[in-house]
Ligand SMILES: Cc1ncc(COP(=O)(O)O)c(C=O)c1O
């Protein structure tokens with residue numbers, strides 16, 4: 001008899017079901033709650049109902065053995081070992097045959113130090129885990145390899161997602177690798193071209209609906225109850241199993257020294273929750289002695305979690321009509337808000353918001369470090385500055401920003417910023433003189449010149465603050 005490696009547990013009422021018994025919308029029929037994937041070794045908090053099956057210590061994987069095994073797999077030539085997600089498969093046993101997983105060798109993303117951004121924020125130590133360096137250019141790949149592998153193993157032919165762009169790019173790529181058909185629902189006109197082009201390139205059927213992201217989710221949720229289409233939005237808990245693995249990789253890169261603080265952007269609010277699950281599991285298994293704080297930053301124009309915390313302490317979600325140029329997080333009614341709230345509460349982090357102007361400034365500052373990211377990722381630095389200014393993060397605390405998307409995902413935004421065309425006149429008028437000066441020092445628009453050596457020379461002189469027309473002396 002085959003032994004189940006995992007179950008799904010409702011995050012609201014605690015009901016447990018077999019992974020294969022889940023309905024098409026990934027919601028508990030009793031209470032509409034979302035599910036967590038749990039394992040025989042999972043820690044079931046006593047506060048959660050139905051936590052009656054205690055984890056057996058004998059089933060706990062051994063931390064030293066895990067560290068050794070994960071390191072060993074780095075030298076393997078097998079695709080499943082080369083994946084920065086499946087290398088950690090001992091902590092996500094969600095498929096029966098790991099050698100058949102659908103992988104583009106996701107994960108394995110770099111950790112960069114950002115000394116100039118640290119100084120700007122007022123702290124000594126700042127790193128960025130760049131999830132935009134994944135195969136399709138965003139962190140979504142880590143979740144997609146996991147959930148798409150489950151879809152393929154369960155013999156689905158069609159998969160679908162509603163997306164602000166990055167999920168659809170990732171889903172289309174992984175579906176194509178697996179030979180599955182994919183359908184993308186995107187909001188009309190509110191998606192970066194780079195992302196839309198990826199879905200087409202990977203052969204997805206792209207449906208652009210005359211609504212926003214939240215409207216796309218409504219339609220798709222209805223459709224999957226009528227057709228055998230596998231839903232790949234982040235309500236699918238297998239996505240979060242993949243998205244928790246950057247927490248493992250990060251700690252490995254830091255030689256298991258736990259930073260004080262992790263900062264993530266918040267849109268549909270699954271990613272902060274996924275990382276919190278990863279850190280919590282590592283702590284439970286004895287891989288790390290404590291859990292870092294996780295803070296979630298939203299755009300001011302798409303801030304339902306921030307507003308709900310301010311106005312009712314997170315009792316109820318206050319959906320908003322979302323509007324931000326950081327289109328990846330243009331989400332007004334986030335599905336995973338309760339999971340995100342749990343992540344904030346269990347780790348002791350905060351929820352902040354960043355204005356359009358603060359996001360643009362932070363993005364330019366990350367770019368000026370030679371790292372770059374898409375606008376949604378830059379909310380992390382904008383939020384960090386605020387948390388430091390409020391005294392919630394102190395100078396000596398070690399902070400890691402999760403940069404979720406590659407700078408090339410939304411080059412229109414970057415070009416408009418550098419040309420001084422991103423903001424309306426009314427918005428520009430609101431920017432303080434000191435911030436205007438900061439923007440001016442960061443903007444690098446292309447300089448259009450006559451093809452004449454003297455003209456070029458004079459222009460360079462003014463930029464380099466030196467006289468080039470005189471002979472250069474070396475003495
Ligand atoms: C680049 C980028 N950053 C952040 C997010 C937000 O992640 P989540 O929806 O899990 O909060 C998304 C996707 O929605 C994204 O594409």
Ligand SMILES: [Zn+2]
Nearest residue numbers: 010013028031
């Ligand atoms: Zn339930």
